[in-house]
Amino acid sequence: MRALEGDQVCMRIFISEGDKVDKKPLYKELLNLLRKEEIAGATVLRGMAGFGAKSHLHTAGLLALSQDLPILIEAVDTQEHLDRVLPKIDAMVGEGLITLEKVHVLRYAPKK
Amino acid sequence: MRALEGDQVCMRIFISEGDKVDKKPLYKELLNLLRKEEIAGATVLRGMAGFGAKSHLHTAGLLALSQDLPILIEAVDTQEHLDRVLPKIDAMVGEGLITLEKVHVLRYAPKK
Amino acid sequence: MRALEGDQVCMRIFISEGDKVDKKPLYKELLNLLRKEEIAGATVLRGMAGFGAKSHLHTAGLLALSQDLPILIEAVDTQEHLDRVLPKIDAMVGEGLITLEKVHVLRYAPKK
Numbered sequence: 001m002r003a004l005e006g007d008q009v010c011m012r013i014f015i016s017e018g019d020k021v022d023k024k025p026l027y028k029e030l031l032n033l034l035r036k037e038e039i040a041g042a043t044v045l046r047g048m049a050g051f052g053a054k055s056h057l058h059t060a061g062l063l064a065l066s067q068d069l070p071i072l073i074e075a076v077d078t079q080e081h082l083d084r085v086l087p088k089i090d091a092m093v094g095e096g097l098i099t100l101e102k103v104h105v106l107r108y109a110p111k112k
Numbered sequence: 113m114r115a116l117e118g119d120q121v122c123m124r125i126f127i128s129e130g131d132k133v134d135k136k137p138l139y140k141e142l143l144n145l146l147r148k149e150e151i152a153g154a155t156v157l158r159g160m161a162g163f164g165a166k167s168h169l170h171t172a173g174l175l176a177l178s179q180d181l182p183i184l185i186e187a188v189d190t191q192e193h194l195d196r197v198l199p200k201i202d203a204m205v206g207e208g209l210i211t212l213e214k215v216h217v218l219r220y221a222p223k224k
Numbered sequence: 225m226r227a228l229e230g231d232q233v234c235m236r237i238f239i240s241e242g243d244k245v246d247k248k249p250l251y252k253e254l255l256n257l258l259r260k261e262e263i264a265g266a267t268v269l270r271g272m273a274g275f276g277a278k279s280h281l282h283t284a285g286l287l288a289l290s291q292d293l294p295i296l297i298e299a300v301d302t303q304e305h306l307d308r309v310l311p312k313i314d315a316m317v318g319e320g321l322i323t324l325e326k327v328h329v330l331r332y333a334p335k336k
Binding site: 074 | 236238269271272273274275276294296310314317319320321322323324325326
Binding site: 124126157159160161162163164182184198202205207208209210211212213214 | 228232234251252255258259264265266267268269270298300325326327328329330331332333
């Protein structure tokens with residue numbers, strides 16, 4: 001358990017569920033990377049519709065079984081820690097959007 | 113494909129799945145608008161519970177078939193581009209919350 | 225209905241679906257608290273995978289029935305209002321991450 005309280009960064013990666021890297025699902029590989037690199041935490045959210053750089057509309061509903069819904073991965077850590085991991089992330093992500101935003105961490109710890 | 117790297121804006125629209133505009137689902141109409149206006153990308157997330165301006169608690173679970181779960185639409189682009197589209201969005205959204213926040217875009221492009 | 229337009233704060237609480245407080249689901253208790261305290265709005269999102277302070281990988285898929293997927297609660301209000309509620313939230317959240325970020329609220333109102 002590390003201390004993380006104070007001004008940190010939230011990285012957000014917007015990709016598609018069908019994206020692959022080395023024939024494996026990209027979002028799983030990114031999650032494995034973030035854990036291996038000991039990023040403080042990460043959450044993978046699946047969208048029900050959306051579009052991205054290629055302006056292709058992903059949608060659930062009739063296409064609910066589609067494997068190309070949008071995926072949003074959120075991870076919070078220090079700028080320095082994220083900077084060390086970002087080149088590896090960038091090398092894995094093909095089409096996609098990666099954003100960084102400032103957040104203030106109030107709590108990152110288990111209860112005593 | 114446009115360049116988008118640098119300081120941009122993430123717009124977030126909090127509405128309900130059951131919201132309509134011209135008898136059509138509001139979140140779909142908003143997504144169509146954002147795509148038509150060539151916003152760089154958009155993701156629609158469905159919440160499992162929540163409440164909003166009317167303080168009505170939406171919840172999944174026993175009411176999993178409810179069509180009134182919270183919807184969050186996220187879109188990233190330049191301030192100028194979002195400013196051009198915002199009056200149209202505002203005219204479509206009845207009850208709802210719209211926020212803007214600064215983000216730093218690291219990557220928005222397909223792999224070369 | 226309160227006015228909320230202008231510079232406000234988005235609080236984000238990252239917990240797990242299986243977290244309990246007084247043997248009740250933590251995310252439901254937090255949502256009830258936020259509503260009782262008249263926070264302007266809140267949305268509960270369920271992730272499909274993730275890890276946190278304990279670096280335990282939560283994942284859907286084969287474990288889709290797991291009750292330990294990541295939960296992200298987002299709530300927007302004034303800094304002052306959130307400050308009043310945060311000690312109560314902090315007392316309820318065991319392991320978890322709580323962040324605050326600045327947002328600009330463009331709209332929080334039903335259509336006239």
